[in-house]
Amino acid sequence: MPEVNAVYGIKEKFQIPELLEADFQKSNKSIEVSELTSLNFDFAYSADNSARSRCFLKIQDGCNYRCSYCTIPNARGNPRSIPFEQLPEIFRDVSEKGFREIVLSGINLGEYNSNNYFFEDVLRFIAENDFGLRFRISSIEPNLINDKIINYVCNSNSICKHLHIPLQSGSDIILRLMKRRYTSEKLYNDILSIKSMNADICIGLDVITGFPGETELDFQQTYNFIENLPVSYLHVFTYSERRNTPAADFPEKIPMKVRKERTSILKQLSNNKLLAFYQTQIGKTHELLPEKYSDTEKVQFGHTSNYLNCKIKTDRKLDNSFHLVQINEIDSDNKIIATLI
Ligand code: SF4
Secondary structure (H helix, E strand, O other): OOOOOEEEOOOHHHHHHHHHHHHHHOOOOEEEOOOHHHOOOOOEEEEOOOOOOEEEEEEEEOOOOOOOOOOHHHHHOOOEEOOHHHHHHHHHHHHHOOOOEEEEEEOOHHHOEEOOEEHHHHHHHHHHOOOOOEEEEOOOOHHHOOHHHHHHHHHOOOEOOEEEEEEEOOOHHHHHHOOOOOOHHHHHHHHHHHHHHOOOOEEEEEEEEOOOOOOHHHHHHHHHHHHOOOOOEEEEEEOOOOOOOHHHHOOOOOOHHHHHHHHHHHHHHHHHHHHHHHHHHOOOEEEEEEEEEEOOOOEEEEEEOOOOEEEEEOOOOOOOOOEEEEEEEEOOOOOEEEEEO
């Protein structure tokens, strides 16, 4: 592409200012992309909101699952993780910078492995130590959810009562075509077990509609599966072909119009689920971490540990710590109104 002067890889992105400066001094075009197989872990965290109360901390990168629709393994390389022994210092550093919540993130977070310290060991370490922080799991693959992880999420005060799980389909035929590593039954049992231990946990699912070969029956199975599950919201993605993935060459493509119709049906289901979950929370008390404050409306926004996005009437901005709130009502825009206790 004649308009492109330089191409930098996933590793080089952390040195872009220096690389650009060096490349500007040379007149020729530059391509600096490291071998994906030889990448080390690059540690990074970033603020999630202007209040700087919550930050994303990447503790894992890369994936070698090769789901049939996904380009990530080609772009991000093999799994690698931040060394386990570095975690205490990083957590302390994040806490000293004033953040109160860390969203643990990764391309396939549950595959965290640092010299045989696995993701459940990270959660155990968090549960056994007090950093003055709460920790949210960004997302975890269904095949990696196990009893230890369920136990930490349900019972540790430092781990948010929130799980986001990429289900993708409720049809086992489609899950096999996607080369996913679990059955719908496995996830069904896990979700029921989580909710039986702690009914207030918020569970969200990713779903893909219109994957090649997804018949009306497969879609109906997905719909019924989700409708019967005690989950709180969906992120719905309309399948679109990605170059260099096996699924792009699968036959039985679903017309885009049908894909979009299925997306909108699931989005409606998601709205219903969210409202039903909110209603179960009325009258309950939760710890809220403040985010944005509106001076004009005199309203404080913030999330509870179980991901309720609340509005609180208060004439002053709440300080950056945990505040006990009671969930009072859902307003006409489906926003949660809470009061300080
Ligand atoms: S969809 Fe997720 S688990 Fe599957 S290959 Fe992509 S990153 Fe890995």
